[in-house]
Amino acid sequence: MKTQVVIVGAGPAGTLLSHLLGRAGVSHVVLEQQSRAYVLARIRAGVLEWGSVEILRDAGLAERMDREGQVHDTINIAWRGSEMLSIDSHELLGRRMMAYGQTNIQEDLYEAVDAAGNTIIFEAHDVQISDPARRPSVTFVANGVSERIDCDFVAGCDGSHGVSRTAIPASVRTEFEKDYPFGWLGILSETPPLPHLLYANHQRGFALCSMRNPMLSRYYVQCPLTDTIDDWPDDRFWTELLTRIPADKAALIETGPSIEKSIAPLRSFASEPMRYGSLFLAGDAAHIVPPTGAKGLNLAISDVHYLARAFVDHYQRGDDGYLDSYSEMASRRVWGAMRFSWSLTMLLHRFPDMSDFDQRAQEQELYHLSTSQSAQIAFAEQYVGLPLEV
Incomplete structure (x- = not known):
């Protein structure tokens, strides 16, 4: 087989990329190791940044989300059993969030790619990516038959345990954990x-x-x-x-x-670069954040937004500016979310080796957040999501 882009992974990142490329007329094939039922059964995130909401709306995926999703704008934080601070993102920034489960998003995406006739091959086993630096091909086994797809690019959207990240040589990768x-x-x-x-x-x-x-x-x-x-x-x-x-x-x-x-x-993990030749990483294949900051799904959506834009520019306008800047641009957003998720995790959890000093310092940070509007604005900006780069 031949196609322009092979997408490895049919979770939210890979399926959204399929949907966006299909709308732009970019030929592609999606490979997923698990069954469709298995992917839909995974229970994951449920809080969307407003930028993610707008991406899904622009992609024509918002009908059910706007009907069933819960718009909200307030984050409450309690400590000492009774102290409470409330941060209203709409009051501070004029921006809100949406509670809408990842399982629902995945269902919406599968319905959209089915309607468009995009190809997802489920239960594709033994996936291997060859020559990712130049002219890649992807081999796999489906229904007991070995297959090969030649392509221009590979998008690795297959999560932290997938094959895409490790197709980048260890001598090139830098991992943070x-x-x-x-x-x-x-x-x-x-x-x-x-x-x-x-x-x-x-x-x-x-x-x-x-x-x-x-x-x-x-x-x-x-x-x-x-x-x-x-x-x-x-x-x-x-x-x-x-x-x-x-x-x-x-x-x-x-x-x-x-x-x-x-x-x-809970784990923080990032792998750089997010591009190696013709192989691009998106979502959990490149980064994992603790769920404290509700950033994992939102990062996957922003990665795919950047990557789809890059592929479309390449094929429709012959412009590789976004392809060449993808890794650096996506990584900036990843590390912003990584730092915020880490800091919120450190602020809100009790660690086994915490000293009395550590505890008092943590409580003082919460007190400062409760009394400083500037601190609340900075918190809200990061929680509801910084603007996407253009």
């Missing part, structure tokens, strides 16, 4: 959420109250990495969550059986 000594236990519950995001720094650990829709809540508590799901029956989870947030907010939470439960370690 930080692991955190705890995880997040998260549940989904078919109960009405709190009206606004609520983060909590408590002596027993971090907690977060988030939302997906008016009858679907997402809650998290910090837990040891050695814990398993079996250690956390629903009753224990609800007791711990309600203990870690202020009593007046806890009284508003409606508990119920969990419909999904998982434990995720």
